[in-house]
């Protein structure tokens with residue numbers, strides 16, 4: 310039988326949310342453990358990792374973008390140094406214009422003060438093979454976050470430092486007491502769930518209105534395309550090294566299982582063909598579930614009835630942008646509530 314272990318915080322789930330929360334706790338020297346088991350459907354291992362503070366369709370800032378974007382930029386750069394690994398690649402998005410888009414962009418730029426964020430003047434110097442009848446405009450301050458490399462290198466760190474417990478947590482094994490929680494042989498002051506879409510099935514969080522979406526994207530090789538930035542028109546085409554790209558992503562509110570579907574493959578290929586008729590070969594069709602609440606806002610909360618139990622979730626389709634700052638906020642909230650840790 311294992312001897313009882315004590316820690317301040319138990320994190321459940323090492324997706325993007327759990328990883329960044331752990332890093333912030335570490336920076337504040339707050340003792341914690343992470344329980345995680347690889348599960349199909351994990352969003353962070355499916356994500357393309359596009360970080361874009363602008364809603365492309367409407368050309369407006371995403372919610373709290375002015376806070377999230379600069380913070381994400383500095384935190385990922387810092388984390389790259391900490392882990393001695395590259396996974397954050399700042400690069401612009403070039404939006405291929407439709408007929409009246411340039412005019413619309415100029416209007417939106419003036420209305421919302423987006424001068425530093427956008428270059429509206431239509432350019433036409435995209436690589437050969439890309440259809441650009443009306444040219445393209447550029448969104449700056451975007452990036453690609455290689456979430457798998459981030460998660461894997463952080464996992465190596467937490468394994469070496471005995472922070473990771475590779476196990477599956479079942480809600481029924483969590484005992485809640487006045488002074489904290491207990492799971493198996495570990496006693497902690499709090500437990501923070503970061504299980505992404507899996508939390509929507511938890512008895513602790515069934516009172517929330519969940520509206521998860523299944524997403525699919527393609528890993529492809531396009532031998533004749535050399536692209537230093539991300540392209541967008543209906544879908545994004547994101548360079549990930551050599552002649553490899555990610556094309557995505559789709560949204561479905563109802564689904565049978567996690568398997569890739571013919572429908573979504575067709576949808577993505579049709580949209581790609583509007584962008585280009587260059588030949589490509591598909592190496593993988595990836596699926597995952599975006600953890601989303603009905604109001605499409607993130608949740609950072611402690612249960613009213615049991616403040617020993619917390620949730621960091623609802624990152625939806627913009628986890629890469631929002632999670633760094635939100636993880637910091639949650640860590641500050643925890644430190645404020647328990648100044649002794």
Ligand SMILES: Cc1cc2nc3c(=O)[nH]c(=O)nc-3n(C[C@H](O)[C@H](O)[C@H](O)COP(=O)(O)OP(=O)(O)OC[C@H]3O[C@@H](n4cnc5c(N)ncnc54)[C@H](O)[C@@H]3O)c2cc1C
Nearest residue numbers: 322324325326346348352353358359478505524597628629
């Ligand atoms: C196809 C697709 C494309 C996307 N593209 C982008 C993008 O371009 N940009 C962007 O910012 N976001 C994107 N997203 C969204 C992004 O992936 C999410 O916002 C974010 O990764 C959610 O992270 P999370 O940590 O909350 O959840 P998850 O990544 O799902 O992590 C949950 C973790 O908990 C673990 N777990 C679950 N249950 C248990 C249990 N009982 N015991 C132990 N461990 C458990 C899982 O294995 C997993 O490791 C995309 C998502 C999908 C599906």
